Amino acid sequence: MTHLMILPILIPLLTGASLLLLYPTPVGVQRLVSIASTVMLTLLGLWAVSTAGSGELTLYHLGDWQAPFGIVLVLDRLSAIMLLLTAGLSLFCVLYASRGIDRQGAHFHALFQFQLAGINGAFLTGDLFNLFVFFEILLIASYALLLHGGGRARSRAGLHYVIINLVSSALFLLALGTLYGLTGTLNMADLALAVAATPAAGQPLLTAASMLLLVVFGIKAAVLPLLFWLPRAYSASSAPVAALFAIMTKVGVYAILRVFLLVFGLGESPANQVAWGWLWPLALLTLGLGGIGALGSASLRTMTAYLVILSVGTLLATISFVTATTLGAALFYLIHSTCMTAVFFLLADLLGQQREQGYDRFSDIAPMGHRWLLGGIFFIAAISMAGLPPFSGFISKLWILQATSGEPQGFWLWGVLLAAALLILVAVSRAGSGWFWRPGKMTAPRPLDRVCVWLVCLMIGVSAGLSALGEPVINYLELTAEQLLVPQAYIDTVLPESARLAREVAP
Amino acid sequence: MNTIDMSWLLELVIAVFLLFGAVVALVGSWGLAKLPDLFMRLHGPTKASTLGVGCTLIGSLLYFSHQQSGVSVQEALVTMFLFATAPVSAHMMAKAALRRHLKCVTRTRNPPGP
Amino acid sequence: MTPQPHSRRLLNRGLRSRQFWLPRPLFSLFLALLWLLLNHFSVAHLLLGLVLGVAIPFVTHPFWPERARIKRPWRVLRYVLVLLVDIFWSNLIVAVRILRPERHLQPGFFRYPLELDDEFAITILASTISLTPGTVSVHYDAEAHTLLVHALHLEDEAATIAGIKQRYEQPLKDILR
Amino acid sequence: MIATVIPIALTLFTLGALLNLYRLVIGPDIVDRILALDTLMINSIALIVLADIRMGLGVLFELALLIALMGFVSTVAMTKYLLRGDVIE
Amino acid sequence: MSLGLVILIPLLGACLTAWQREGTSRNLALMAALPAVLSLVLLLAWLPEVLAGVTQVQRLAWIPSLGLELSFRLDGLSWLFAMLIIGIGCLIVWYARYYFAGKPGAGRFFTLMLLFMAAMLGIVLSENLLFMLVFWELTSLVSFLLIGFNTDSQGARRGARMSLVITGGGGLMLLAGLVLLGQAVGSYQLTDVLAAGPMLRAHDHYGLILGLVLLGAFTKSAQFPFHLWLPHAMSAPTPVSAYLHSATMVKAGLFLMARLHPALADTELWFSLVTVTGMLTLMVGAFVAMFMHDMKGLLAYSTVSHLGLITLLLGLGTPMAMAAALFHLVCHALFKAPLFMMAGYVDQATGTRDMRKINGMWRFMPVLMGLSAIPAAAMAGLPLMSGYLSKKMLFSESLQLATPDWAVAVIPVWVTLAGLFSVAYSIRIFHNVYFNGKPIDLPIWPPREPRYAALAPIALLAMLSLVIGLMPAEAYRWLVHPAVLAARQTLLPQYEFDQLGAALPMAMSLVAMAGGLLFYAIRKPLFRLHARLPEVDAKEIFDWIMRWVIELSQRRVYQLENGSLQRYLMFLLVTAVILVGLELIRLPDWRGPLPLTAIDPLTAVAAAVLCLSAIGVALFHHYRLPALLLLGVTGLFVTLTFARFSAPDLALTQLSVEVMAVVIMMLALSFLPQQSPKESSGARFGRDLVIAGLVGAGIATLSFAILTRPYESIATFFLANSLPGGGGTNVVNVILVDFRGFDTLGEITVLGIAAVAVYAFTRDLHLKERVAGSSAGHWVAEPHPIMLSMVARLVLPIALLVSAYIFLRGHNMPGGGFIAGLITAVALTLQYMSGGLVWAQERMLTHFRPLIGGGVLIATATGLGSWLFGRPFLTSAFGHFDWPLVGEFELATAMLFDLGVYTTVVGATLLILANLGKLMTVSGPGKEVG
Amino acid sequence: MELLYALTLGVLTSCGIYLLLRARTFTVILGLTLLSHAVNLYLFASGRLATSAPAIVGFADHSADPLPQALVLTAIVIGFAMTAFVVVLALKAAVELRNDHVDGENPDEDRP
Numbered sequence A: 001m002t003h004l005m006i007l008p009i010l011i012p013l014l015t016g017a018s019l020l021l022l023y024p025t026p027v028g029v030q031r032l033v034s035i036a037s038t039v040m041l042t043l044l045g046l047w048a049v050s051t052a053g054s055g056e057l058t059l060y061h062l063g064d065w066q067a068p069f070g071i072v073l074v075l076d077r078l079s080a081i082m083l084l085l086t087a088g089l090s091l092f093c094v095l096y097a098s099r100g101i102d103r104q105g106a107h108f109h110a111l112f113q114f115q116l117a118g119i120n121g122a123f124l125t126g127d128l129f130n131l132f133v134f135f136e137i138l139l140i141a142s143y144a145l146l147l148h149g150g151g152r153a154r155s156r157a158g159l160h161y162v163i164i165n166l167v168s169s170a171l172f173l174l175a176l177g178t179l180y181g182l183t184g185t186l187n188m189a190d191l192a193l194a195v196a197a198t199p200a201a202g203q204p205l206l207t208a209a210s211m212l213l214l215v216v217f218g219i220k221a222a223v224l225p226l227l228f229w230l231p232r233a234y235s236a237s238s239a240p241v242a243a244l245f246a247i248m249t250k251v252g253v254y255a256i257l258r259v260f261l262l263v264f265g266l267g268e269s270p271a272n273q274v275a276w277g278w279l280w281p282l283a284l285l286t287l288g289l290g291g292i293g294a295l296g297s298a299s300l301r302t303m304t305a306y307l308v309i310l311s312v313g314t315l316l317a318t319i320s321f322v323t324a325t326t327l328g329a330a331l332f333y334l335i336h337s338t339c340m341t342a343v344f345f346l347l348a349d350l351l352g353q354q355r356e357q358g359y360d361r362f363s364d365i366a367p368m369g370h371r372w373l374l375g376g377i378f379f380i381a382a383i384s385m386a387g388l389p390p391f392s393g394f395i396s397k398l399w400i401l402q403a404t405s406g407e408p409q410g411f412w413l414w415g416v417l418l419a420a421a422l423l424i425l426v427a428v429s430r431a432g433s434g435w436f437w438r439p440g441k442m443t444a445p446r447p448l449d450r451v452c453v454w455l456v457c458l459m460i461g462v463s464a465g466l467s468a469l470g471e472p473v474i475n476y477l478e479l480t481a482e483q484l485l486v487p488q489a490y491i492d493t494v495l496p497e498s499a500r501l502a503r504e505v506a507p
Numbered sequence B: 001m002n003t004i005d006m007s008w009l010l011e012l013v014i015a016v017f018l019l020f021g022a023v024v025a026l027v028g029s030w031g032l033a034k035l036p037d038l039f040m041r042l043h044g045p046t047k048a049s050t051l052g053v054g055c056t057l058i059g060s061l062l063y064f065s066h067q068q069s070g071v072s073v074q075e076a077l078v079t080m081f082l083f084a085t086a087p088v089s090a091h092m093m094a095k096a097a098l099r100r101h102l103k104c105v106t107r108t109r110n111p112p113g114p
Numbered sequence C: 001m002t003p004q005p006h007s008r009r010l011l012n013r014g015l016r017s018r019q020f021w022l023p024r025p026l027f028s029l030f031l032a033l034l035w036l037l038l039n040h041f042s043v044a045h046l047l048l049g050l051v052l053g054v055a056i057p058f059v060t061h062p063f064w065p066e067r068a069r070i071k072r073p074w075r076v077l078r079y080v081l082v083l084l085v086d087i088f089w090s091n092l093i094v095a096v097r098i099l100r101p102e103r104h105l106q107p108g109f110f111r112y113p114l115e116l117d118d119e120f121a122i123t124i125l126a127s128t129i130s131l132t133p134g135t136v137s138v139h140y141d142a143e144a145h146t147l148l149v150h151a152l153h154l155e156d157e158a159a160t161i162a163g164i165k166q167r168y169e170q171p172l173k174d175i176l177r
Numbered sequence D: 001m002i003a004t005v006i007p008i009a010l011t012l013f014t015l016g017a018l019l020n021l022y023r024l025v026i027g028p029d030i031v032d033r034i035l036a037l038d039t040l041m042i043n044s045i046a047l048i049v050l051a052d053i054r055m056g057l058g059v060l061f062e063l064a065l066l067i068a069l070m071g072f073v074s075t076v077a078m079t080k081y082l083l084r085g086d087v088i089e
Numbered sequence E: 001m002s003l004g005l006v007i008l009i010p011l012l013g014a015c016l017t018a019w020q021r022e023g024t025s026r027n028l029a030l031m032a033a034l035p036a037v038l039s040l041v042l043l044l045a046w047l048p049e050v051l052a053g054v055t056q057v058q059r060l061a062w063i064p065s066l067g068l069e070l071s072f073r074l075d076g077l078s079w080l081f082a083m084l085i086i087g088i089g090c091l092i093v094w095y096a097r098y099y100f101a102g103k104p105g106a107g108r109f110f111t112l113m114l115l116f117m118a119a120m121l122g123i124v125l126s127e128n129l130l131f132m133l134v135f136w137e138l139t140s141l142v143s144f145l146l147i148g149f150n151t152d153s154q155g156a157r158r159g160a161r162m163s164l165v166i167t168g169g170g171g172l173m174l175l176a177g178l179v180l181l182g183q184a185v186g187s188y189q190l191t192d193v194l195a196a197g198p199m200l201r202a203h204d205h206y207g208l209i210l211g212l213v214l215l216g217a218f219t220k221s222a223q224f225p226f227h228l229w230l231p232h233a234m235s236a237p238t239p240v241s242a243y244l245h246s247a248t249m250v251k252a253g254l255f256l257m258a259r260l261h262p263a264l265a266d267t268e269l270w271f272s273l274v275t276v277t278g279m280l281t282l283m284v285g286a287f288v289a290m291f292m293h294d295m296k297g298l299l300a301y302s303t304v305s306h307l308g309l310i311t312l313l314l315g316l317g318t319p320m321a322m323a324a325a326l327f328h329l330v331c332h333a334l335f336k337a338p339l340f341m342m343a344g345y346v347d348q349a350t351g352t353r354d355m356r357k358i359n360g361m362w363r364f365m366p367v368l369m370g371l372s373a374i375p376a377a378a379m380a381g382l383p384l385m386s387g388y389l390s391k392k393m394l395f396s397e398s399l400q401l402a403t404p405d406w407a408v409a410v411i412p413v414w415v416t417l418a419g420l421f422s423v424a425y426s427i428r429i430f431h432n433v434y435f436n437g438k439p440i441d442l443p444i445w446p447p448r449e450p451r452y453a454a455l456a457p458i459a460l461l462a463m464l465s466l467v468i469g470l471m472p473a474e475a476y477r478w479l480v481h482p483a484v485l486a487a488r489q490t491l492l493p494q495y496e497f498d499q500l501g502a503a504l505p506m507a508m509s510l511v512a513m514a515g516g517l518l519f520y521a522i523r524k525p526l527f528r529l530h531a532r533l534p535e536v537d538a539k540e541i542f543d544w545i546m547r548w549v550i551e552l553s554q555r556r557v558y559q560l561e562n563g564s565l566q567r568y569l570m571f572l573l574v575t576a577v578i579l580v581g582l583e584l585i586r587l588p589d590w591r592g593p594l595p596l597t598a599i600d601p602l603t604a605v606a607a608a609v610l611c612l613s614a615i616g617v618a619l620f621h622h623y624r625l626p627a628l629l630l631l632g633v634t635g636l637f638v639t640l641t642f643a644r645f646s647a648p649d650l651a652l653t654q655l656s657v658e659v660m661a662v663v664i665m666m667l668a669l670s671f672l673p674q675q676s677p678k679e680s681s682g683a684r685f686g687r688d689l690v691i692a693g694l695v696g697a698g699i700a701t702l703s704f705a706i707l708t709r710p711y712e713s714i715a716t717f718f719l720a721n722s723l724p725g726g727g728g729t730n731v732v733n734v735i736l737v738d739f740r741g742f743d744t745l746g747e748i749t750v751l752g753i754a755a756v757a758v759y760a761f762t763r764d765l766h767l768k769e770r771v772a773g774s775s776a777g778h779w780v781a782e783p784h785p786i787m788l789s790m791v792a793r794l795v796l797p798i799a800l801l802v803s804a805y806i807f808l809r810g811h812n813m814p815g816g817g818f819i820a821g822l823i824t825a826v827a828l829t830l831q832y833m834s835g836g837l838v839w840a841q842e843r844m845l846t847h848f849r850p851l852i853g854g855g856v857l858i859a860t861a862t863g864l865g866s867w868l869f870g871r872p873f874l875t876s877a878f879g880h881f882d883w884p885l886v887g888e889f890e891l892a893t894a895m896l897f898d899l900g901v902y903t904t905v906v907g908a909t910l911l912i913l914a915n916l917g918k919l920m921t922v923s924g925p926g927k928e929v930g
Numbered sequence F: 001m002e003l004l005y006a007l008t009l010g011v012l013t014s015c016g017i018y019l020l021l022r023a024r025t026f027t028v029i030l031g032l033t034l035l036s037h038a039v040n041l042y043l044f045a046s047g048r049l050a051t052s053a054p055a056i057v058g059f060a061d062h063s064a065d066p067l068p069q070a071l072v073l074t075a076i077v078i079g080f081a082m083t084a085f086v087v088v089l090a091l092k093a094a095v096e097l098r099n100d101h102v103d104g105e106n107p108d109e110d111r112p
């Protein structure tokens, strides 16, 4: 047993708590501590990816209690990827925020660290109720971060976001109650066995619980009828927060993958079939809506918010084919889209600060400082976002197309995906040409924060790097997908033999 | 429940306490429901319920003191607490009623002015 | 940070004084006793009770600005006994009044002129009035130094006031003088 | 004897609680309702104690204590609000 | 990777010019020419291999899993195209050096130009289809920047966007097509794909693949109806137009069709799609070109027409059609580039491109006239010129067709007619500019002829046109034949130029020439006639479509995402009801096998009260305070329910939480309106009732179904191990602090974050006026009634004692750190209420955030303590100690953990309350709260 | 008893949902509170209904399922944190937006 495994949760938790305990801390120290913690998380992410790369699951028994009874943390390839992605993304966000945005409200860094603890916990836990708890941690922290900086738009969007998520939490508890009431267990591996062992007469109740979970995760992930909280919430929040939120919808996607592939994924005709059946059309519609919304949005942040929706649609539509290649392709797309939407949120702030008026609105024609530099960055970011070569967007699109080409329903995805790509192209070219090609000089030049520019460039560099080093990444993701599709291996590792035997004997 | 070794007298005392408490409390609640204005209604619960619940608690105290060897005064604590707080609650409610200029029944003597 | 008047006062008083470490010995004892009653008796609980008895007044005494002046503690017992008996009978009386048709009731307000001037004593008196026969203290008028009382059945205002004076206010003055 | 008395006492307290609820619903003023809720809290203390005796377990005492404390605090909060338009100032 | 160098060198050159973007156009041109020439030399070095028919393939892995490789291919076809790209590129650099003299933006131009060159080279030199696509998209992007080069001009911006959308869209189609193609073949390497022709043509997806690939090619090569972007790309600087339209961008599509010919061509579908598109493009382009008054516009449409011509040839499928197509492609590049250059010079010299104004330029620019006569003649297809031969090759090939019948009949006439038009517009651009009377209202006067050095590129290209016209067979053998062989992947004989002397092609050629002359002669009435036709501006239409699409999306999106929470919640709930409901309906029997337990009357009454109070809240929600009271009743009865069903811990927690929540709501209520307006319509009311009823029914059904079913629970483990393993008899508490202590750690973290968040976002909140108007100064409304203050103070120490009692008892009996914390918090809240915020602050600790942080830290540190013993996080330890005098007592780490819980709860609750209280304090002293 | 319990749950949920769909923040919070009561009771019931059987070792011969109780406890605390948060947020929004409509603006009718 290695204690490194729990550090992705404990480090940010301790950092956040210490920042509260030692208040009032000078903002410089807060930044230092927060950045140091995030760097450590990144290193841990790298460790996790290399450890999980062996294909073996790493377990951590909290309180030294065996699996179905105590809470167990499980590190597999998927968790490792998500940890690394979160850590990397948050490193950029915290650095960007440390350039001044963290001063706009109280306790940015403490809340940021708590947010990370919540997200990492959600990725690591092997217990369904514990997943709920970590969801709540990441949600409450996200509410606070969303409101960071104040203002009416944030209050309004925040209220909607909070209320919808409260309802979602209630549904989560209902699902947990149903599952526990029928199976008497909460550990995901144990649940999987129990679900598979339930006779057909009891299946509809379990499926009903799975549907509740689908709604809950669908709200987090932002699937079609459940996504309307997202555009305003994301476009209202401050840049580094919105950039961090790029991972939040992915938490929903992660939960869908984890729960539906593991808990409901066992047996001859797994219970997750119903979920995939619903997810496919809804995700496709989500994808379409994301494209249309991106085209119809009035500001860069709103557009990016719709791009988040689009990415979720793409992801879930691809996932719902449930083959090793489609899952792998979806994961690649997940990484790419998280990076790029984050880039766009930061870029919107960078551009907005340099515009004479209108911030990031498309309708205002206003001079912009440093327009060639910023225009160049925007151009490259837009290329990657639109899925044009040679950046990661192209690779991910290519993989998705290849992975779904053999599927009977694949052409629907192709059609919508390519149409949406065209819509993005129209949207970003309209935005870019309107902003950077219009004439006009700034009346008063504004300083451009070089560090912020470098951060954005570096993030785009990540997209390029993802493309350049595509092969190892793809191989890793393919293995990840294969691991996900074999829940029995997960169960065999997590549960001791006695627990498994008990399930088999039970009627 | 082990009542065999409990002396008959103690049992009787407990029973009387419990019943008396219940009756008194019911009368208090009846007053709350029946009396015509708020100031009069205040009298029912603040006293009757206090005593009613107090008796019940004493009954319980006796019961558990006997049941589990040793004195069980936790109930006494609750009673004490109720007796300390009930007047304050009544006081605050009466003030609130005055503040809201609630009507008294017309035959009330010296109705307070504004 | 804004200055904390109370902590400064504490420091001025000196860290070595008994007042600092044990502001209310009687109350501390009471708490320790209460602790033992709440839990079953054992040496461990006695020690713990004493620790709490010291610690809790230490933490809470800033909330108690004036020191208790219970001069004759033995009279408290008598006062409580009288009160309990009164409560019992008053309840019976009130119960009967409530159960009878309400037209027999003659509610009314009266102002009770206070002789006590200590806030703590006034509170005890007001509580006593509220707990006993058909009366509720409604408002304390600090300027007129009176207590506004509502009575469920007010037949003779002067007699009621005199009764309160004699049964409760006078003993209270004795206890707290 | 106690076994027969307790159900009677429980019934009486329940009746009392229903009367409290009646007052709580009809009002007419908010103070009446607060008074009703306060009484309801106190009556439920008795209900809990009786239930505890009936079960013979003695695990509900803390609940009774807590209801006494919390009932008081919430009554104070509500009346304070009515008096001043705020609770803490 | 020597082939890669051909691409890499211009790329590096682009970096160089970008770096030195502030230099003069001469220096920049030199900088740009250097890499171009280097690449050209490299390419020429491979001529022997190309002539020998060797196909060189160089491969480098990139992402083999996706079939994506950095692999290059050099054969005749790619060599020919690469030569054109680099060769004409060199001349364009030369030309641009003069064009940009004294103008801004030279650096940007040369950078983009070299990038573009690299991208084009990438297309033609790729062996891997996906790798080719990378460059394909790159040309779209760079051309977007080139077309929008004059950023001040709205036309340029629109033209750029339009070209990007059309070519980008085509790129997406091509991507789809190529992926399908690759999946069908099993490889994206050209070698494999070209060898798989028969299999592909028989494949299920052949039609789809062909359609998608052709859409990509057609959009890029401006085939009808995607030709719209090309003329509007004329807003670009002339060097850009010259480069894009002669040798590069538009030829990419043709290259692709030629490249994939062995794989996809020679089917009826190919014939119909390609030939018909080519015919339409040929005619539309030629027709529109005749009537253009803008020099560059005329040239652009003539380009469209010539692209159509080549496409037509590629579609025909006759043995030598490929030869004719590629031959004409070379000729077109050689005459179109100088014509564009000429148009640029005339534009610079006169300040306009309108041929109605530009007349009689022979007087001012005689040399230019002399030089441009040759490419103009070539475009017209006059004898001795390259164009003459290529046009006759077209006529000749059009006569070779045997099937289908319509084509045999129509195509010869069609191409003759198009030839006629091309003669007409060629004459027009030459005659109209250099003769046709005197200039009218030229913005620049007098027009000056450019320097001779500037004319050199035109001269060179004109000479090449002439050379090819004079020595077609040699030119064909050296340049085109290897390309034809590579494109067809079969052995073909040399083209027999002698056969062009045959009667029928000759006659067609003569008809075209005579007809063209005649047509030009009667141009005036034709122009008038044309002017009466409704004018269709593609740019306007495109913009209108774009605006319409955008507005439509905005409206559609707004209809869904209209900012109404009620609507979002409705979507959410309806989704849940449908998804869950459909499963519940499938349930065979809602009631499980377990027998129902008997209902006792008291519980029934309590349930009724619970229901009625909840309904009361719903009914009276407009009256907020009464609703809050009823909510309190609901909470109380939920508490009683927990107590009734053997959950004392839950009852305790529920009660204390409920009271704190009501107090907080009460605090908030003092700022909110006291009543909610009635604003729901009847229909809305009904709809909500239905949704609420359905959700309630669903929950009830689920709950009943579960309650009546047996289950096997892991709980037996907890009951058995609580005392031996966790050291406590209260199993619930042991679960909370030990078995599932991690949950509890998370739970207090949530509480702490919530409190800190409340602090953070109320910090700058200023409540100016209170919503609840109070007629202050009523005599009873004193702030701190003494009775309350006194009793509150008395309660505090007792409550603390009780806290301690509940805290210590928790492990074995109902209680625990959380409830103890709430009791403490409530007692302190009572101090706030009785004495006021300021009064209480002076007497207690006011820094609650450290309390929260400290609490979480205590709990975490307790968990970390187990590391010292080599145990996992949160492993508990406990022990019974027996000290002399003191007796036996138990100590457990769980207690320390619970202390963390206690501390956090106190801190969080008070932080929230104190901050809310602070909001109430309009002004005044008071310490900082938090 | 089970049927009664389920029906009570249904009523609580319905009232909560109905209030949740109203247009004022305060009402929505009332609805959320009712809903969380219902959800807690539901989760609690997943351990079945037990009378006179607290999950305390050595108190009764049989014992209620302690796990759902622990879960509900956690859920109650989290629910409390969330309620406190959303109440203050609603207050903030009402003050900043000058009305307490959930959408921050005061339409005459609920929006469709």
Ligand code: NA
Binding pocket: E354, E355, E356, E357, E358, E359, E360, E431, E432, E433, E436
């Ligand atoms: Na002319």
Ligand code: NA
Binding pocket: E736, E744, E747, E818, F073, F074, F077
């Ligand atoms: Na807990």
